[in-house]
Amino acid sequence: MPAPHLQWPEATNLSPSVDVNKQSVEVPGSKRPGQTAHYRSALHPLLTPETKETVHNFHEIFENGLALAGPNATLLGERKLVSKNPPVWGNTIEWMTWATVDARRRALGSGIYKLFQDGTVGGGALKTVGIWSRNTANWQITDLALHLFHLTNVALYDTLGRDAVEYIINHAETSIIFASTKNIATLLKLSPQTPCVKVIVAMEELEADTKAVLTSWGETRNIKVMEFSELEAFGKANPSEPLPPSADAIATICYTSGTTGAPKGVLLTQGNMSIGAHTMLYGTDFRGKEIVNLSYLPLAHIFERIVELGGFAVGGKIVYGTGDPLKLIEDIQIIKPTFLPTVPRILNKLASAILAAGNAGGFKTTLFNKAVQTKLANYHATGTSKHTFWDALVFKKIQALLGGRVQVVGLGSAPMNSNTLNFLRIAFGCDFKEGYGSTENCGVGCQAIASDNTSAGTVGPPGICLEIKLVDVPSLGYTSEDKPNPRGEICTRGASVFKGYYKDEDNTKASLDDEGWFHTGDVGEIDSKGRFKIIDRVKNVIKLSQGEFVAVEKIESLYSASPVVQQLYVHGDSLQSFLVAVLIPDPVQLAPIASTVLGKTIAPESTDELAEACKNAEVAKILLEKLDKEAVKNGLKGFEKIKYLHVSLDPFTVDEGTMTPTLKMRRKDAYLKFKKEIEALYTLDPQNKFAL
Incomplete structure (x- = not known):
């Protein structure tokens, strides 16, 4: 087995001597009128496809994790479903090893590839495969299978309405779709408007009567309805050798959510996403630690996709819960993750509940407020979020809300109030890594340093694979000459930046210029420590x-x-x-x-x-x-x-x-x-x- 590409501390661990007062550096000679100089991270040399100690495609990501964990280590887990009607979930986790997942992805990939080769599916400009389901182990196995054969994932949010689903299927010319049972009926109803669809694969095992009804219905629409296990067995009986690893293969058309107009299809390669995963990992020391990620943010979103790729790269474990937002805390407490990606709306609810309970009155409130004040003072003075006495007396029960083992919380998607963020840091006693990004740069635009105890309210320096510059926005009064901090539209360039919007030359030219800069539409400023802050939007x-x-x-x-x-x-x-x-x-x-x-x-x-x-x-x-x-x-x-x-x-x-x-x-x-x-x-x- 080859040695892993990502090794510590060079690839993912920050040096203890990092200067938090100088987190970005200017590229000499890059300043132009109407814009700032180009900024890069001061923490690590610019990560490019030529960097030796990185990963360049999904094959290297999987092999890296396999080399670190070993074939018999557990990789994917799911909470056991005890009964379907109504859904009842057990408190145990069913696991698959690295070797099992490897064999299953090869079998499933061979089955899908065979369907394209014999003309059962296909016909579009790209060989696209849709996934319309909540997060499950089969979702991830499907994605892993696709990339062995350079097939392109078109991920659909499980909450999408019919109009958006119809538009994306037709735009991407998707002829085969993996779908949860509840979504199969919708796809069959839509079939007159989506004539490109030829095969639907059920992500879950179907009840015999349900399978009979859906199969018959599919036949009337000239669509073959298959079970996941059926296609996997078909591939096992018709094995194909995976295609050579490629950084240039289009890994996904990731459709933006479309706040106005039709969704745009962001073209991301295996190289974009692999280096994006390496970038997101940077700054956390995983040596000697169990890595368990709870997958609950939608896999159709770039943030969760990159997080799980990073988990594969370092030999971690990924566990899928119920998918029910009302059972999220229950999922967390049973799965006990050590790494938890999340978004502000969830953390704000937790903070509100904790503060309400802590301020219910009486002696407990006095104790709670004293504990909060002491820990916040220590955090601002020393950067430590732990306190032996107060953690044991007050915060142990709060930390149990997240399973009691969380070491790192990854935070993205939207800005978060700095006071709330610092409160949660001391309440949960773990590192919070706040970042900024977009689908177009694989979600790794910036990332705050966990050891920087004044980072709240900022998103840190540029991701180690990107350059950032700020361009004047005269209509809003933002300029690169503003004092005390330069301000302007954030533009990013680097190895994780997308290749363009699928079948959309106008929007591609409007967003991606001739020098490779992606114009994000976000307005930012850079402070004296080289950290960026998101302050506005060019539009709206x-x-x-x-x-x-x-x-x-x-x-x-x-x-x-x-x-x-x-x-x-x-x-x-x-x-x-x-x-x-x-x-x-x-x-x-x-x-x-x-x-x-x-x-x-x-x-x-x-x-x-x-x-x-x-x-x-x-x-x-x-x-x-x-x-x-x-x-x-x-x-x-x-x-x-x-x-x-x-x-x-x-x-x-x-x-x-x-x-x-x-x-x-x-x-x-x-x-x-x-x-x-x-x-x-x-x-x-x-x-x-x-x-x-």
């Missing part, structure tokens, strides 16, 4: 009636630091002079406000009573006052502040189409949902001559 800027430009997403982000916010939609109208908003409050924060105003005790679980309280003008006034504190704290100008507020417990969701599968706001749909209420807010202002 509106002009109010008196000529002021307002970046509504930036304002939403600043206001959302308030604990009362669960979701917030800020609305501006070019015929109006002020902003209004729709607030979906956090029930834990809303309950005591409602109790005070209405003069009776209302619990956070009392949904009906809280919904009624949301209609109370005094409750809305208090909530707006709490939001105003964030506006003052962040120095918002008068026209940037929310003037009137509509409060509701009816959240924005993926299912109704007001959120994307990655939980970004679909602004037009969010507005239409509350159009009546938003228009009513403008009638509240006696000076509003445009009142509706």
Whole structure:
């Protein structure tokens, strides 16, 4: 067995002598008018395909992990499903070894490749294979199988609606789709609009009667419905030798979630994603530690894809839970991960629950507050998130919420309030690695250093495979000459940057320039320590009636630091002079406000009573006052502040189409949902001559 490419400490471990006061370096001679110099990480030489100690394709990633772990070590695990109707999950994990996964990916890959070779499927410009399912071990085995034969994964979010599924299937010309049982019926119903689909493979074992119905239905649509095990056995009986490893093979068309317009298909190669995985790993010492990752963020999203590739590369274990968001904490406590990728919306809920419990009153609250103050002071002074006494007395139960073994939390997807982040660091006593990226750069644009105890609010230096520059945005007043920190649109260039948008030359040219720079649309600034901070978006800027430009997403982000916010939609109208908003409050924060105003005790679980309280003008006034504190704290100008507020417990969701599968706001749909209420807010202002 060959020696692994990724070895420690050179490949993934930061030197203890890292200077946190100089995290980026300028490339000499790269400064131009209207933009900053090119910045690279000061922590490691620029990682390129020519770097010897890296991985260049998925074959090397898998072989690297296999060499480190050994063929008999466990690799993929799943919580055992005890019964299907209704779903009942056991507390044990069913495991597969590296050798088992290797054999299964080869068999399945041979089966899929044979279908393409004999013309059963195919016909598109690329040999694309769809996956439309929640995260499972079979999802990952399918992906591993595809890359042995240079087949292209088209991953569909399990929460996608029919229109988006239809568009992506036809755009990618996907002729074979692996789907969860619940999605097979939808695919068969869609088949008149998706004539390219020829084979559907059930990700789970089908009940005999279900299989008979779906098979017969498929025959009427000229579609073959197969079981996963059936295709795997077919490949085992018709083995093919995998194609030579390639960094240039298109690994995936990763469709962006589409906040406006149709989704764009991001073309990523095996080389892009492999170096992206190496970059994400950098800065964590895995030597002598068990690596267990709970897979629950959607595998259709680049963040989870790169995280799991990194897990393979270092010989780690990946475990798939129930896929039920309501059982996430239960999954965590049974699986006991050591590495946990997550997003701010989940951490904010945890923080809110912990603080509510800690401040319930009495001696326990006094003890809790003393523990928090002591640990925060120690963290700011020394950078350590652990404390022998207070961890044992107060935080042990809190840390058990995450299974008690988490060493690193990987945080991405959206900005997070720095105070909340530091609180969670000391509460859970582990490293938090906050990062920034996009699908187009494999999610590894920047990554904060865990040992930097002042990093909260920033996303750290550039990923070690990228260069970053900031380009002036005159319309928003951001320039590379701004003081004290240069500001501008973030542009990235390097080995993890995508090859273009599939069948979309116009958007490719608009986003990817002739020098290879990807123009992200995000506005950032770089501080004196060489760390980047995301401060705005180039788009989603509106002009109010008196000529002021307002970046509504930036304002939403600043206001959302308030604990009362669960979701917030800020609305501006070019015929109006002020902003209004729709607030979906956090029930834990809303309950005591409602109790005070209405003069009776209302619990956070009392949904009906809280919904009624949301209609109370005094409750809305208090909530707006709490939001105003964030506006003052962040120095918002008068026209940037929310003037009137509509409060509701009816959240924005993926299912109704007001959120994307990655939980970004679909602004037009969010507005239409509350159009009546938003228009009513403008009638509240006696000076509003445009009142509706």
